[in-house]
Amino acid sequence: MKCxxxxxxxxxxxxxxxxxxxxxxxxxxxxxxFAYDRNRNNSSFSVASYEQGKTxxxxxxxxxxxxxxxxxxxxxxxxxxxxxxxxxxxSSKVIYAKNVHEKLNPASxxxxxxxxxxLKYGNLDDMLTASExxxxxxxxxxxxxxxxxxxxxxxxxxHALLLKSSNxxxxxxxxxxxxxxxxxxxxxxxxxxxxxxxxxHFVNPHGLTDSNHYTTAYDLYLIxxxxxxxxxxxxxxxxxxxxxxYHDRNNNEKSIDIQNSNAYIKGEAFAPENVTxxxxxxxxxxxxxxxxxxxxxxxxxNPYISIxxxxxxxxxxxxxxxxxxxxxx
Numbered sequence: 580m581k582c583x584x585x586x587x588x589x590x591x592x593x594x595x596x597x598x599x600x601x602x603x604x605x606x607x608x609x610x611x612x613f614a615y616d617r618n619r620n621n622s623s624f625s626v627a628s629y630e631q632g633k634t635x636x637x638x639x640x641x642x643x644x645x646x647x648x649x650x651x652x653x654x655x656x657x658x659x660x661x662x663x664x665x666x667x668x669x670s671s672k673v674i675y676a677k678n679v680h681e682k683l684n685p686a687s688x689x690x691x692x693x694x695x696x697x698l699k700y701g702n703l704d705d706m707l708t709a710s711e712x713x714x715x716x717x718x719x720x721x722x723x724x725x726x727x728x729x730x731x732x733x734x735x736x737x738h739a740l741l742l743k744s745s746n747x748x749x750x751x752x753x754x755x756x757x758x759x760x761x762x763x764x765x766x767x768x769x770x771x772x773x774x775x776x777x778x779x780h781f782v783n784p785h786g787l788t789d790s791n792h793y794t795t796a797y798d799l800y801l802i803x804x805x806x807x808x809x810x811x812x813x814x815x816x817x818x819x820x821x822x823x824x825y826h827d828r829n830n831n832e833k834s835i836d837i838q839n840s841n842a843y844i845k846g847e848a849f850a851p852e853n854v855t856x857x858x859x860x861x862x863x864x865x866x867x868x869x870x871x872x873x874x875x876x877x878x879x880x881n882p883y884i885s886i887x888x889x890x891x892x893x894x895x896x897x898x899x900x901x902x903x904x905x906x907x908x
Contacts, residue, residue, distance in 0.1 A: 641671060642775070642804070645797055649676040653906050657899055661868065661889025662796040665903050668804065668882040674906050679797040682778060683888050686862030687721075687744045688799055688870050689786030692767050694741055694815070695806040697733060697752050700766070703811065705733040707755045713747040717787055722747045723835070728828025735835065737811075738821045741860060743837040749785035760784065776801045788866040796886045799872060803884050807874050816858025816874065819844050843873065848897040853878045854904045869896040877907050 643666045653675050657663045662678040709729040715722055723745040736752050739745040753763035760783060767781040776798035782791050794802075806812045816839075823835045842848035843856040850856045859873035868889040875883045885903050890896035 643667070643671050643673045643800065645673045645676040645679050647676070647680075648678070649673045655902055655906060657887075657903070659891050659895050660887050660899050662886070663888065663899065663903060664796045664800060664884075664886045665906055666800050666804075666884045667907075668884060670881075674883075675903060676797075679800075679886075680778060680795050682793045682795055684788060684792065684864065684867040685786055685794045685799065685888070686788075686864040686867035686870050687746075687786045688794075688860055688862040688872055688888075689781060689784065689792070690740050690744060690749060690862075691799070691806050691860050691872065692771060692781065692802050693749055693752060693763075693784040694737055694812060695802065695809075696763070696766055696770055697737060697740075697756060698806075698809050698811060699770070700756050701733050701752075703732065703734040703737075705755065706730055707733060707736055707751050709747070709751045710754055712754065712760070713750050715746050715750075715787075717746075720746050720787060723837075724833075725751060726827065729825060729833065730828075731825035731835075735823050735825055737815055738818065738823070739835060739837060741812075741815045742818060742821055742839045744840055744861065746785040746787060749783075753784040771798065771802060774801045774805050786862060786864070786867075788864050796888055799886055799888075800884050803872055803874070803886075807882070807884070813857060813874070816841070816860065817844065818858075841871075841873075842897055848901065850875065850901060851905050851907070854883075854907050856904075863893070869893045871896055871900055873900065873904070875904060875907070883907055 664679045665675040709725040711727045713725040721744050723739045725747040739748040753760050757763035771779050779794035779798045820838050824832045840861045855876050857874045862870040870888045873885045887900050
């Protein structure tokens with residue numbers, strides 16, 4: 580199912596009303612306005628922008644559009660996954676889609692949006708300071724081991740966030756950018772909505788389980804597609820291991836020595852011969868099951884985003900993901 584560059588044809592696939600807004604003042608200014616209903620399982624594909632002196636541009640002109648499942652012509656076994664998708668970025672084509680608009684718990688896939696907001700609104704050399712709120716008591720939650728008063732740069736924090744999936748670091752990033760977790764959650768939702776990811780609602784920066792924290796495989800594609808425009812993000816998800824030092828409140832050194840949780844990067848899982856996995860993000864909770872997003876390239880260098888959510892088992896998840904990648908020609 581291919582994307583379309585014609586605004587009128589985009590409107591045809593929308594399942595609910597969307598407000599078209601234009602900015603009629605200010606040379607070259609752009610404005611996007613969304614009307615969305617979180618109770619409907621469709622994203623706002625048809626938002627348009629108006630640039631003074633230029634023609635209307637469909638919001639989704641360079642995005643993959645999936646109105647429903649896409650399985651025809653594929654040989655993929657996703658029977659154990661709650662949702663899955665394979666998106667050809669260069670061709671704006673959905674190769675495979677299963678339940679991509681179903682609202683699911685994303686676990687640590689949330690941290691892709693956290694990293695996107697950090698890269699967009701922060702600087703890599705920002706100095707972050709941990710508050711008392713970095714203490715996380717939830718059993719099994721991955722932590723770097725931050726204590727109140729610990730300091731590190733945004734660059735160090737992003738390594739811990741995306742490689743180790745540190746939940747305490749996610750809180751420190753959120754508070755640095757927005758002053759509070761609640762304020763950062765609003766920024767996350769505003770950022771997601773601006774990308775068309777309107778079937779999502781985020782209440783924290785780490786993805787630990789909350790009934791009001793959810794997204795869809797398609798929305799994660801939209802968010803990941805934006806994050807992967809940042810060279811730093813691609814560098815981070817491709818990093819196999821990372822060592823560094825940060826400081827406690829008394830300026831004593833504390834060490835970071837972490838490995839990427841992605842089995843493809845660790846050399847524990849293997850993509851088909853014609854596919855190179857650049858990196859991605861893992862996520863696991865009891866509510867979310869086993870989840871994985873990958874950014875990969877084919878032998879010609881064309882990029883793809885693949886997603887598996889709510890798989891029953893980590894090993895099964897990687898088997899399903901490799902099966903999905905086998906659809907890349």
